Structures are given as C-alpha cells and as structure tokens.
Amino acid sequence: MTNPLLETWNTPFGLPPFDLIEDAHFAPAIETGMAEGLAEVEAVANAPEAATFENTIEGLMRTGAVLDRVLGVFYNLAGSDSTEKREEIMREFSPKLAAHSAAIYGNRALFARVEAVWQARESLDLTPEQARVLMLTHRGFVRAGAALEGDAAARMKEIKGRLATLGTTFGQNLLADERDWQRALSEAELEGMPQFVVDAVRAAGEERGADGPLLTLSRSVIVPFLQFCPNRSLREEAWRAWVARGENGGTTDNRNVAAEILVLRQERAQLLGYDDFASYKLETEMAKTPDAVRGLLMDVWHPAKAQAEADAALLEERMVADGVNGPLQAWDWRYYSEARRREEFALNEAELKPYLQLDRMIEAAFSCASRLFGLEFRALDVPLYHKDARAWEVTRNGKHVAVFIGDYFARASKRSGAWCSAMRTQRKFPDVQAPVVVNVCNFAKGDPALLSYDDARTLFHEFGHALHQMLSDVAYDMISGTSVARDFVELPSQLYEHWLEVPAVLQEFATHADTGESMPQEMLDKVLAAATYDMGFQTVEYVASALVDLTFHEGAPPADPMAEQARVLADLGMPESIVMRHATPHFAHVFTGDGYSSGYYSYMWSEVMDADAFEAFEEADGAFDPAMAQKLERFILSAGGSEEADVLYQKFRGRMPGVEALLKGRGLAA
Numbered sequence: 001m002t003n004p005l006l007e008t009w010n011t012p013f014g015l016p017p018f019d020l021i022e023d024a025h026f027a028p029a030i031e032t033g034m035a036e037g038l039a040e041v042e043a044v045a046n047a048p049e050a051a052t053f054e055n056t057i058e059g060l061m062r063t064g065a066v067l068d069r070v071l072g073v074f075y076n077l078a079g080s081d082s083t084e085k086r087e088e089i090m091r092e093f094s095p096k097l098a099a100h101s102a103a104i105y106g107n108r109a110l111f112a113r114v115e116a117v118w119q120a121r122e123s124l125d126l127t128p129e130q131a132r133v134l135m136l137t138h139r140g141f142v143r144a145g146a147a148l149e150g151d152a153a154a155r156m157k158e159i160k161g162r163l164a165t166l167g168t169t170f171g172q173n174l175l176a177d178e179r180d181w182q183r184a185l186s187e188a189e190l191e192g193m194p195q196f197v198v199d200a201v202r203a204a205g206e207e208r209g210a211d212g213p214l215l216t217l218s219r220s221v222i223v224p225f226l227q228f229c230p231n232r233s234l235r236e237e238a239w240r241a242w243v244a245r246g247e248n249g250g251t252t253d254n255r256n257v258a259a260e261i262l263v264l265r266q267e268r269a270q271l272l273g274y275d276d277f278a279s280y281k282l283e284t285e286m287a288k289t290p291d292a293v294r295g296l297l298m299d300v301w302h303p304a305k306a307q308a309e310a311d312a313a314l315l316e317e318r319m320v321a322d323g324v325n326g327p328l329q330a331w332d333w334r335y336y337s338e339a340r341r342r343e344e345f346a347l348n349e350a351e352l353k354p355y356l357q358l359d360r361m362i363e364a365a366f367s368c369a370s371r372l373f374g375l376e377f378r379a380l381d382v383p384l385y386h387k388d389a390r391a392w393e394v395t396r397n398g399k400h401v402a403v404f405i406g407d408y409f410a411r412a413s414k415r416s417g418a419w420c421s422a423m424r425t426q427r428k429f430p431d432v433q434a435p436v437v438v439n440v441c442n443f444a445k446g447d448p449a450l451l452s453y454d455d456a457r458t459l460f461h462e463f464g465h466a467l468h469q470m471l472s473d474v475a476y477d478m479i480s481g482t483s484v485a486r487d488f489v490e491l492p493s494q495l496y497e498h499w500l501e502v503p504a505v506l507q508e509f510a511t512h513a514d515t516g517e518s519m520p521q522e523m524l525d526k527v528l529a530a531a532t533y534d535m536g537f538q539t540v541e542y543v544a545s546a547l548v549d550l551t552f553h554e555g556a557p558p559a560d561p562m563a564e565q566a567r568v569l570a571d572l573g574m575p576e577s578i579v580m581r582h583a584t585p586h587f588a589h590v591f592t593g594d595g596y597s598s599g600y601y602s603y604m605w606s607e608v609m610d611a612d613a614f615e616a617f618e619e620a621d622g623a624f625d626p627a628m629a630q631k632l633e634r635f636i637l638s639a640g641g642s643e644e645a646d647v648l649y650q651k652f653r654g655r656m657p658g659v660e661a662l663l664k665g666r667g668l669a670a
C-alpha cells in the first residue's frame with residue numbers, strides 16, 4: 001500500500017494531499033517517522049568524525065523530518081476534526097512519542113558531542129543565529145538532565161516519574177470533587193433567576209438522573225448561579241462548596257499532594273544546579289528572575305486593589321439598599337456586580353451582532369495586515385481536510401509568503417477554544433520552506449455568520465499568532481515563528497487585538513448585515529467600556545494567585561502550603577470580599593503539570609507588553625505608523641526566538657515595557 005503521508009507532495013505550495021490521506025495512513029507513517037528519526041539521531045551520535053556545529057547541531061536538525069511532517073498534519077486534524085480513530089491513534093502514540101523524545105535526550109553519546117561543540121563555541125565563528133540554536137540545544141539537554149550521572153541521574157528519573165503521577169492525581173482529585181458535589185434545588189429556590197440559569201440547573205439535574213434541578217460545581221453552572229441567585233444563604237452554601245474543591249479531606253484532598261509536588265520540584269531544580277524551582281523555570285522566560293515577576297505584579301497590585309476597594313464600597317451600598325447588612329462577602333460580589341453591570345454597562349448583544357459579520361471581520365484582519373506589512377491575500381481553491389476550512393495564498397510584492405488556512409466554524413469533532421498552529425513552519429535550513437499556518441475557531445454558523453465582540457477579538461488574536469508564523473524570517477525552524485518564551489508568545493496575538501478597536505477599522509468593516517451601515521459610535525463606546533468592567537476584582541483575584549504561585553517556588557518549599565498561602569495573602573492585605581482566582585488545592589495550572597508553575601504571571605506579563613507596544617504606535621503617527629510597523633516586523637514578528645525576548649522587545653520599543661499602558665487599558669490608572 002502506498003502511503004501518501006510518506007510520498008513527496010506534488011501539490012500546490014506543497015500542501016498535504018488532504019484528498020488522499022486516510023486515517024489508516026497515520027499509525028504506520030508515525031511508526032516509520034519515529035524509526036527513521038531515531039536511526040538518523042544514532043548516526044549523528046555515533047559519527048566517527050570529531051563533533052562540529054555542522055555535523056552535530058545542524059545534523060540533529062536534519063533528523064526527524066518525516067515525523068515532523070506527519071505529526072504536523074496529524075495534530076491539526078486530531079484537534080480540529082477528531083474521529084474515534086484519530087483519538088485512538090492519539091492515545092496509542094502519546095506515550096510512544098514521549099519515550100521517543102526521552103530516548104533522544106537520554107542518548108549519552110549524543111550529549112557528549114553537543115557538550116563538545118558547546119565547549120568549543122568561542123572558536124567556532126558562528127553566526128548569531130547559530131550561536132543561539134547551539135545554546136538552546138545544549139540548554140535543552142542540560143535541563144532534561146542529560147548531564148547528570150550515577151545516583152543523580154537515577155534520582156532525577158525517579159522524581160520525574162513521581163511528579164507525573166502526582167500531577168495526574170491532583171487533576172483527578174479535583175475532577176472527583178467537582179463531580180461528586182451536588183445540591184438539589186426546590187422550585188422556590190429558582191425564583192428570581194433568569195431563564196438561562198434555570199435551564200442550566202434543570203439540564204444538570206437531568207444529566208445526573210435527579211428528580212429536579214441540581215446545582216453542580218461545573219463552571220458553566222456555578223458561576224451564573226453566583227451571579228444571579230438572590231438568596232444570600234444559598235449563594236454562601238454554593239460558594240463554600242466551590243472554593244473547597246480539593247480541600248475536603250479524605251482521599252481526594254489535594255493539600256498534601258501540592259506539598260509533595262513543591263518539595264520534589266525544588267529537589268529537581270537543585271539537582272540541575274539551580275537555587276530553586278522558580279530560577280529554573282524563569283531562566284527560559286523573558287522575565288528571567290522572580291524579582292522581575294514580583295516587581296511587575298506589585299506595580300499592578302496596588303492600583304488594582306484600590307479600584308477593587310472602591311468597587312466594593314459601591315456594591316455594599318447596593319446590598320444595604322437590598323436590606324442586607326454588611327460587610328460585603330465573597331459570595332456577594334458576583335451577584336451585586338452583575339446587577340451593577342446590567343444597569344450601567346449593559347450591551348445588547350442582539351443589536352451588536354449584525355455589525356460583526358465573520359467575512360467582514362476576516363477582511364478587516366487582512367486589511368490591517370496589508371496596511372501594516374504590505375501583505376496580500378488571495379483565496380485558493382485547493383483540497384483541505386474539511387469543507388468549512390478555507391485557504392488563502394499570502395504574498396508580498398508578488399512573492400509567495402505563506403498559505404493561511406482559516407477554519408472558523410464550531411462542530412462536534414472540533415476541540416473547544418481557538419488556536420493557531422503551523423502545519424509547516426518557516427525555515428531556510430536544510431531547505432527553504434514557506435509556512436502553512438492554520439487558525440481554528442469555534443464560531444456559530446449562520447447566513448451570514450455573525451460574531452459576538454469576543455469572537456471578533458478572538459479572530460484578531462489568532463491572526464496575530466498567524467502573522468508571527470507567516471512573517472518569520474530565520475534560518476532554523478527551532479527558533480521559527482512562535483518558538484519563543486511562554487511569557488512572550490502572546491505578545492503578537494494580544495497586540496493585534498488592538499487593531500480591532502481602531503475606530504477607522506470598525507467604521508469600515510463593522511457594517512450591518514442588512515443595511516450596510518457602519519456601527520454607531522455610541523455602540524462602539526459601550527463595547528469598549530464593557531470590556532474593562534469589574535477589572536479591579538479580576539486583577540486582584542488573578543494577581544493574588546500569581547504571587548502565591550511565585551512564592552511557592554522561590555527558596556525552600558513551604559512545609560505547609562496552605563499556611564504559606566495565608567501568609568502571602570495577609571501580607572498583601574487581600575480585600576475581605578475577594579479570594580484567589582485559584583486557591584492552592586484547586587490550582588490546576590500550577591499543580592497538574594509544569595507548564596504554568598511559577599509561570600501563572602505570564603498572562604499579565606504579556607498584557608503589560610501588548611498595551612505598552614500598542615502605545616508605541618499611538619505615540620508615533622497612530623495605529624498604522626509605517627516606521628513602527630516596520631520595527632514590529634523586524635524585531636518581533638520576523639525574529640522568532642533568534643534572540644532573548646527582552647532584547648527583541650527593547651530593540652522594538654527602545655526600553656523595557658512599563659505597566660502604565662496596561663493600567664490605563666484596564667481602567668485602573670489613577
């Protein structure tokens with residue numbers, strides 16, 4: 001049987017031949033890719049010649065081409081158009097691929113060669129990009145534990161295994177607590193709540209086979225319930241159950257799990273030669289040090305807390321007018337805040353939507369990219385993986401830049417959320433390769449398809465990631481496009497959202513589906529005001545969580561994480577009526593894996609940068625200032641991970657980002 005995944009693709013732009021690929025082709029192609037990749041790595045590791053940059057670092061980059069190509073297609077299909085077969089392949093190959101990667105990083109002969117090139121780096125006359133990929137390759141091996149020997153290597157293996165188990169346990173305990181708690185609601189207890197909340201608790205009851213409506217801890221049930229339930233003692237009961245997830249005693253209690261995770265992370269960091277886990281984690285980030293993270297968070301904390309306290313006073317007034325004496329409690333905030341929002345900042349979604357047609361918003365995103373970077377978009381008629389997906393050729397001055405695929409509509413086979421991925425990344429080594437970039441969203445279908453304002457922002461956000469991939473201009477795919485630090489990767493995407501808010505853009509593209517008229521200014525003002533509502537609360541609950549996460553991973557691990565959490569919050573002077581967005585026993589970002597541990601701050605770090613970066617345009621000649629656009633492309637969008645993120649940012653902005661623009665954007669500036 002010929003397998004199209006393993007053949008040369010003689011298709012327009014070398015796109016995957018989607019019309020020929022069948023699910024049965026994936027497993028054998030991945031097996032072949034892994035086997036070939038491993039043989040290629042062995043050849044690099046055991047080469048008879050002395051190690052050089054070319055035969056070792058570039059040699060490694062030549063390996064695994066088949067696997068990369070096959071997985072580029074497979075992961076995209078598994079996420080955007082899953083089938084039972086594709087899920088089965090995913091389950092089968094996740095552990096195999098993890099073992100494949102561990103085998104490469106654990107190859108001692110290979111690491112010895114990488115180490116030899118690293119030691120000789122000063123005498124090699126490398127280009128800046130080559131020096132960068134050498135450093136990243138070497139660091140990747142060291143951080144994976146490749147330099148450890150004997151007992152230390154054995155202990156590292158043990159720690160990694162135990163941490164993986166504990167992370168899974170943490171997540172499963174949380175899920176069990178969310179699944180097991182429920183409370184029957186009487187008809188009388190439904191009074192005063194809007195129909196959609198009543199429908200949600202009835203649906204929850206039906207789903208669990210109860211006689212009547214049920215309150216559960218599923219986010220889509222509990223949050224609206226806390227926003228709309230007028231019965232204060234019922235709100236308190238619901239809120240207490242919600243914040244107790246992972247902290248209920250018994251076999252699903254996460255407090256000891258969290259404590260053990262923190263101890264093992266510290267040991268792992270020290271085995272690798274770092275002072276503590278935060279230093280290990282932040283080394284690869286733009287922030288680099290715990291002090292830099294804390295400095296930024298505290299700059300935001302003080303104004304946010306002041307705003308939250310001012311808002312709390314207003315909400316308490318409402319509560320007293322309701323006949324309830326203070327103080328305002330955590331189970332009151334969402335309820336009175338929602339009432340205030342309805343009165344002061346209400347947006348009529350039904351009136352807004354006809355102005356936000358999907359096709360017009362795609363045009364808007366393309367048009368901004370044309371004005372900023374001279375890109376042009378031409379619809380392509382090529383076979384794709386689903387009939388709803390569309391493709392465009394992206395060119396500049398008549399030269400091919402990329403293929404952009406937009407897959408915008410929700411369907412049962414698509415995972416939720418929105419994302420950008422590359423089926424093929426930009427590179428020049430070992431061959432010149434133009435990127436194939438995909439944006440996947442979950443918008444509702446319609447004729448014409450209409451978006452909410454959040455949807456339109458998502459479209460611009462993902463297109464910002466796509467520009468980072470499409471404008472990438474580096475030699476090696478290891479540092480191409482979005483292969484940058486976690487606290488830097490959201491800069492291009494969040495920054496691009498600002499162009500949606502440029503009045504001229506909305507005026508031209510937010511036109512009514514029936515009348516063709518532009519969105520009225522008054523509606524636009526309301527949209528923008530609604531976006532910053534309740535930011536004091538949201539910032540306080542977020543920053544408190546980020547600071548607790550950071551403190552946990554600095555210095556010696558706490559013997560009792562709950563006591564440490566209480567101490568951090570007391571030092572901050574946490575407002576009485578607000579709690580952490582995620583308390584330790586249910587802080588899944590930090591404890592189900594390593595991704596966001598001592599990294600929860602990175603959402604705000606990126607937001608500080610995007611606000612600061614857009615301000616650079618405003619300080620110049622406005623949103624389309626050509627000199628700023630050129631700098632943005634040169635130092636950020638085309639540069640990928642070719643230099644440290646802070647260096648790139650300073651080249652673009654002339655300085656490091658300050659928090660002022662973010663505070664203004666969130667309505668928190670004094």
Ligand SMILES: [Zn+2]
Binds near residue numbers: 461465490493
């Ligand atoms: Zn993003």
